[in-house]
Amino acid sequence: MKRLLNLVTILAIVISGSATLLAQQSDYQIKKKFENRYSELLSNIEMAQKVSEIDSIIIVIDDFRSNYSEHSEMLDYALYPESFNSKIASLKSEARSSEHKLLIIENQAERLSMLTEEVSRFKGELANLNARSDSLRNEIAHSQQSEKQLSELVTRYRKSVEQRDRFIFDMVDSLFVTYNQLAPGTIEELSKKDGSGTIKASDNPLEIIDSILDENIETLKAGSKSFTTEDYLRIYALQTKVNEVWDNIGDNLIQIYGGKDKSKWKKSIDSDLKEWKASSSLSMWKSLDIYLEDRDLELGAFDNNTSFFMALDSFVSKASKKSDGEIISSSSYEDFKTFSEFWSSKVLDDWNNYIVDADVLTSSQIASIDGKVDTWGDKSEPFPTSLLIIFGIALIAIIGLITALIIK
Template sequence: MNIKKRSPRIRLLLLSFFTLLSGLSVHAQTSDFQLLENFNNDFHRISTEIDQVIDMGALREIELEISSFESRYSDHRTLITAALYPVTFEERVNSLRDRIMVKNQSLSVVDQLNSRIEGLIAETDLFRSRINQLNSEISTLQQNIERSSASESRQAALIRQYRQNLESRDLFVADFLEELINRYQNMDSAERSELSVAADRLQDNPVEILKSIISDYIELSNNRSGLSLPDYVSMRAQHGYFSDVWSRIGEQLTRTFETERSRQARTEIDNMLAAWLASVDNNVWSLLQQEFYDRSIRLSPFTNSSELNRSLHEYIDAAYEISLESNREEDYGKYRNFSDFWNTTVKANWGDLIIAGNILTHSDIAAVDVKLSSWGEAAAPISNLMFILLIVSIAVIVGLVVLLVTRKS
């Protein structure tokens, strides 16, 4: 009887017990689910932070956050590993650290690139400032030369200073070109790509600076104030060096700093170099012809190196033939005039520039020297004394012959 009376109570207790166990199980499952969800959310949040970080300081903070992340979930590694299978808790944490290492290398490259760009910006600013200063000084000297025509001594001093400034600018530009060669000639695709990204940050990139330099030289060549033949020959040599540098690094520079219009940029500079040479040559050949003319040396017209070389040989060959036929004092004077100008001015004063400027080669000059020597031998007049002695000798011989014939008779 007692058992029957207690049966409903026991069933109620058992039901309550199982309900409690069920609730505890559901609560445990809910807690595990929340833990895994929090773990995944934290993992993805840290991954996003790694992707978006842009400086080394923030990256260091993320490294500390990864350590905290690992510590926070390490007591639940078994549960997390089971949920992530086949990936383990340790592998997931280490993947974050691996990404930190990759990002660290990437940011280091960016820092180095920024340093290079800042240095390049400083260098281009310095170059632009210096070239502007030199151009300003040259322009001022040009104006002063034009105003000082009344005073020959002052004008001569200004012209000397003007040429010194031109030489200073040429040396400065040559140093700049040499720096470009050293920096960009052997640049690999990775370096070129890095600099291309930063090209927009440069107010004056190297390609634009080269255009500016060539433009200045063209303007200088077209403005003949204070310039003489050696100045233009020197400018022609500078053009040759400039063209050589451009042929070696032009493609690298335009592909780096003019990425979207590299071919057009190369064509623009090629055309500017051609215009510069045309302007220089227009002055070189006319002034050189005038130099010979002023010394009464009438060469046939020439507009390039081969024509100049041909004119020199034609002039000497014609004079040589005349000297062989007549051997007059006038012919020898013509030889002396040409020889003096050729040796004391063309070779002694202009020789290095003429070769550097591709006006004549060493072989061309040597060939003229050989013909000039033959001309000198043919043009040298026979001495009057020698002529008299020759006549006397002939007379003596004739007299002796007559005497011998008379005695035999």
């Protein structure tokens, strides 16, 4: 009997130990399966390419949580210092972050798809405008027409170039709005499109920018006798705009559309931008100097924003000071009217947008000169002739009165 009791005790211990071991093995297996499924879901989130895929994964995460919720206490212990809820929350956080990124990319891709269609249209319209301008330019170069007919031809050419420039202003604005706001990661994703990082030439913004630069450099070389100062200011403002946009989005465009020729594209466009800037700057400042000389406004030498402002400031300040000693003379006032006509009708009106956009003069510089021009005007305006006559008569009368008193 005693031996039987000992045997039963041993069996009970063995069964109890086996149950404990089985329970431990079961908890371990549950933990292992949980971790494997967690890693699988995390990998699925990282590999997702569409927002719809993330939405499906979020539903799977909810099912994953439901399936293991009954083991949450055990998993809290097994996963310490993390917990069952923190692991689920981490998955959802990763899913939401990925969804946000993919949503931005999909929106950008949609915008870029629309822009691609626009780019094709841009290229077609720009080609037409360039062809029209080139045709008129060639016609002018080989024209045997009368002076009047040639003048009309030059006017048509100038209008054609102006129309093209305004189109380019609008186009680069469209490029800037689209490519300047690309989210982190979007550029890399787009550059991998179709596995090549390139698109057909007709849809490539780099091709259009290259065309704009080549055509404008050629226009400046051939248009010296056709353009006015306002034309040169507009062209200078345009190149300033294109340079600013390129500084902001050029790297993005090359990364997305440069394909295997990224370095070649960057070198080519940077070089053409530099040439266009130098050419348009030289032409604009030279034309502005000639315009002022033709109106007998000798400001002195200038070839940039600083020297132009200093020349204007010095000219107006000296003229204003000179007016202090010429109360009766009208020569100073004639000088003022000549300058005022240029300042009011051109700087403050016809040319103002181009002058400010191209930083020929800043708004604060214009305001400073404008105040001094007003002061000059007040000082230089001579007394009206009628007042001088009255003053003269009064002076004669006073002298006559004094003389009469002395005689008496």
